[in-house]
Amino acid sequence: QTASRSREQRQTGPVDVFGHAPSCEEVMQHFADLCRQLDIDPKDFRNFYTQLKEKLNYWKAKALWSKLDKRASHADYQQGKACTKNKCLVLGAGPCGLRVAIELALLGAQVVVLEKRESFSRNNVLHLWPYTICDLRGLGAKKFYGKFCSGSLDHISIRQLQLILLKVSLLLGVEVNTGVEFQGLIEPSGENGWMAKLQPRSHPASAFQFDVFISAGGGRFVPDGFKHKELRGKLAIGITANFVNGNTAAEAQVAEISGVARIYNQKFFQELLTETGIDLENIVYYKDDTHYFVMTAKKKSLLKKGVIKQDYSDAEQLLAPENVDHEALCHYAHDAAHFSTGGKLSDLEFAQNHANQPDVAMFDFTCMHRAENASLVRERRGRKLLMGLVGDCLVEPFWPLGTGIARGFMAAFDTAWMVRSWGMGVPHFKVLAERESIYQLLSQTTPENTSKNYAAYSINPKTRYQSVNLSSIQPHQVSTVILLFPFLFVDSVSGFEELLKWCQKHTSGYEDVNIKDFTQSWRSGLALCALIHHFRPKLIDMASLDKSNIVHNNQLAFSVLEKELGIPPVMSPSDLANSEHIDRLSMVLYLTQVRSAFSVPTKGNFIYLASLYWLCCSPALSQPSSSSSRQTPPVSPELAPDMAPEPEPCTSVPMTNSEECYFCGQRVYVLERISAEGKFFHRSCFNCHRCGITLRLGGYTFDQNTGKFYCELHSEELERAETSCKVGHRAQQM
Numbered sequence: 001q002t003a004s005r006s007r008e009q010r011q012t013g014p015v016d017v018f019g020h021a022p023s024c025e026e027v028m029q030h031f032a033d034l035c036r037q038l039d040i041d042p043k044d045f046r047n048f049y050t051q052l053k054e055k056l057n058y059w060k061a062k063a064l065w066s067k068l069d070k071r072a073s074h075a076d077y078q079q080g081k082a083c084t085k086n087k088c089l090v091l092g093a094g095p096c097g098l099r100v101a102i103e104l105a106l107l108g109a110q111v112v113v114l115e116k117r118e119s120f121s122r123n124n125v126l127h128l129w130p131y132t133i134c135d136l137r138g139l140g141a142k143k144f145y146g147k148f149c150s151g152s153l154d155h156i157s158i159r160q161l162q163l164i165l166l167k168v169s170l171l172l173g174v175e176v177n178t179g180v181e182f183q184g185l186i187e188p189s190g191e192n193g194w195m196a197k198l199q200p201r202s203h204p205a206s207a208f209q210f211d212v213f214i215s216a217g218g219g220r221f222v223p224d225g226f227k228h229k230e231l232r233g234k235l236a237i238g239i240t241a242n243f244v245n246g247n248t249a250a251e252a253q254v255a256e257i258s259g260v261a262r263i264y265n266q267k268f269f270q271e272l273l274t275e276t277g278i279d280l281e282n283i284v285y286y287k288d289d290t291h292y293f294v295m296t297a298k299k300k301s302l303l304k305k306g307v308i309k310q311d312y313s314d315a316e317q318l319l320a321p322e323n324v325d326h327e328a329l330c331h332y333a334h335d336a337a338h339f340s341t342g343g344k345l346s347d348l349e350f351a352q353n354h355a356n357q358p359d360v361a362m363f364d365f366t367c368m369h370r371a372e373n374a375s376l377v378r379e380r381r382g383r384k385l386l387m388g389l390v391g392d393c394l395v396e397p398f399w400p401l402g403t404g405i406a407r408g409f410m411a412a413f414d415t416a417w418m419v420r421s422w423g424m425g426v427p428h429f430k431v432l433a434e435r436e437s438i439y440q441l442l443s444q445t446t447p448e449n450t451s452k453n454y455a456a457y458s459i460n461p462k463t464r465y466q467s468v469n470l471s472s473i474q475p476h477q478v479s480t481v482i483l484l485f486p487f488l489f490v491d492s493v494s495g496f497e498e499l500l501k502w503c504q505k506h507t508s509g510y511e512d513v514n515i516k517d518f519t520q521s522w523r524s525g526l527a528l529c530a531l532i533h534h535f536r537p538k539l540i541d542m543a544s545l546d547k548s549n550i551v552h553n554n555q556l557a558f559s560v561l562e563k564e565l566g567i568p569p570v571m572s573p574s575d576l577a578n579s580e581h582i583d584r585l586s587m588v589l590y591l592t593q594v595r596s597a598f599s600v601p602t603k604g605n606f607i608y609l610a611s612l613y614w615l616c617c618s619p620a621l622s623q624p625s626s627s628s629s630r631q632t633p634p635v636s637p638e639l640a641p642d643m644a645p646e647p648e649p650c651t652s653v654p655m656t657n658s659e660e661c662y663f664c665g666q667r668v669y670v671l672e673r674i675s676a677e678g679k680f681f682h683r684s685c686f687n688c689h690r691c692g693i694t695l696r697l698g699g700y701t702f703d704q705n706t707g708k709f710y711c712e713l714h715s716e717e718l719e720r721a722e723t724s725c726k727v728g729h730r731a732q733q734m
């Protein structure tokens with residue numbers, strides 16, 4: 001018994017020290033000590049957690065294992081085998097980066113996290129939606145941070161949240177590297193796959209090769225290939241301030257302010273103005289490691305109190321560091337905190353931020369950024385890389401609603417679901433289409449419109465979103481995003497040449513086909529038909545084609561490619577026939593998709609099965625072939641499907657391939673086309689019905705009754721009004 005107790009004490013020591021480590025540096029240090037002491041190699045990520053469990057089997061540790069085991073046993077993870085072949089690089093160890101890293105590890109992937117900071121120093125306190133509290137409890141948050149959401153508390157400091165998630169990540173075998181900056185992707189070459197350029201350059205993680213890259217680098221970080229949109233509203237100046245919490249009984253007594261807004265408590269704000277000259281729209285006070293205040297201040301009072309030195313209409317200029325008197329800002333925040341807590345926090349001393357300065361900040365939340373897309377696939381030298389965004393780098397939050405973590409974790413789960421599909425071999429265009437379909441819902445999520453069955457939440461979107469259509473965006477709608485990128489952003493010149501050579505190689509020997517460029521060479525339509533014939537000889541009867549029948553040839557090729565491979569035409573057959581209308585970039589885009597589709601092995605493959613199904617079922621392409629003496633070279637042997645019932649070649653085609661724009665009624669081709677709510681339209685026509693601003697997918701409100709689309713700003717305004725209303729009600733109850 002004595003021996004077992006001393007063994008237990010030995011075991012209790014390091015894990016407890018690790019579990020309660022109060023800083024990032026100490027967590028990393030104690031984790032290394034723990035591994036050394038137990039003689040487990042953290043690089044053996046696949047067996048790490050199991051070995052840990054075996055070696056630390058006393059009751060306290062077991063309580064934590066049972067939590068993690070429960071999560072890990074969810075069917076979604078397929079016993080940790082869903083992504084065993086995947087290697088994931090996660091950029092950023094903010095709450096969202098770490099949260100997604102945990103899910104990827106549970107799916108069985110190898111996960112490496114990069115974080116440029118060496119310490120977690122964010123005092124600011126986050127509001128947590130009920131589901132995030134349930135989620136974090138399920139990961140054992142209370143075991144690491146006893147105060148976690150005790151009683152009616154529904155908030156936590158970012159630092160504490162990061163510490164909890166860091167500890168869970170490490171226990172599950174995630175490799176977390178701090179003090180290392182990601183500087184870009186390195187394309188595959190030779191034997192090497194996708195890698196990352198890091199600072200310091202010699203960092204061991206620079207040798208890591210991966211097939212999944214998740215960016216969780218925060219609001220200012222946008223990886224190449226993704227675009228952000230800015231949403232601007234009425235000027236809103238936020239101030240955050242953190243004061244030292246001495247954790248005294250007197251401090252514990254001071255009531256938090258979960259939100260008080262001007263429109264519902266005029267008296268409070270009027271008194272504040274009269275007594276201090278401070279003019280606010282709202283204020284929140286939470287207690288955690290610090291006393292944390294966040295408020296929206298009126299510009300006029302900031303100017304009057306000398307916080308802002310000079311008035312500018314441009315928010316960036318207005319709040320530029322050189323236009324802010326930091327000392328006056330400290331006084332402003334201090335006095336607002338003092339007044340709103342009735343002077344009960346008698347000794348308000350500023351906590352320090354990461355730069356050892358008083359932790360007070362003023363920022364502009366007039367504008368919020370959102371990514372246009374949540375995912376991409378890049379392909380170079382036959383190696384695909386799945387890229388996804390999570391956290392602020394996907395959607396910047398609107399702080400009073402606590403959307404940062406709530407929507408951030410939602411996106412982390414959705415992203416893990418995407419990686420799961422990727423790992424399970426779902427075709428990449430389907431993976432992306434599903435991810436983008438889910439992303440459309442993100443900005444609309446509220447605690448009210450998501451499932452209340454928090455215990456059932458998993459990475460499967462259906463467990464969380466009340467109504468989710470996983471195919472509201474179709475695979476052919478995302479192909480532009482996938483394939484445009486490598487050519488247009490990375491190496492357009494060599495990419496174009498490679499593509500040209502590929503087209504020449506696979507059409508050599510075909511009569512009347514001589515590809516020299518991306519315009520005139522394609523005019524007759526024979527080159528496109530020859531490409532199709534090379535890879536799928538059964539789909540086109542080359543002998544039946546007449547080089548002077550330009551519109552027909554092009555229409556035939558377009559229809560086959562659209563029906564068989566899901567590649568929509570980029571222009572009309574008559575545009576192609578009229579040489580002046582052939583757009584080089586559109587052809588590059590189109591042929592890139594054709595090449596990608598034909599580069600997929602066909603036997604037993606999704607596309608092939610789909611094409612068989614279509615050939616069998618569609619009368620449109622089942623026309624008898626006519627014979628002719630036209631010369632056709634041999635078919636690519638490795639790609640020729642040999643197991644199929646003989647499909648009939650196509651000689652005639654339906655003559656419609658364009659869609660009508662929902663807004664203007666004009667024809668819309670794929671390059672200029674986007675769709676939402678099952679409607680197709682020109683990018684340029686997708687505007688807010690009220691203010692005419694250009695809308696983006698995933699960032700609009702659709703009124704089903706009127707069929708009209710509105711910009712998010714209006715929906716945010718609605719949300720704000722609702723929030724103010726709720727905050728006001730709470731304040732009145734205080």
Ligand SMILES: NC(=O)C1=CN([C@@H]2O[C@H](COP(=O)(O)OP(=O)(O)OC[C@H]3O[C@@H](n4cnc5c(N)ncnc54)[C@H](OP(=O)(O)O)[C@@H]3O)[C@@H](O)[C@H]2O)C=CC1
Nearest residue numbers: 092093094095096097115116124181182217218391392404
């Ligand atoms: N001040 C506040 O109140 C903040 C609040 N939050 C809250 O956290 C939520 C989630 O944030 P999340 O999306 O996880 O983002 P975070 O900003 O918390 O985390 C991103 C991390 O990635 C780091 N990073 C950025 N670029 C690189 C790079 N090139 N290489 C390595 N590391 C990099 C950032 O460092 P660095 O920050 O130095 O760029 C940061 O530590 C937010 O919605 C918000 O609610 C987040 C940030 C600030």
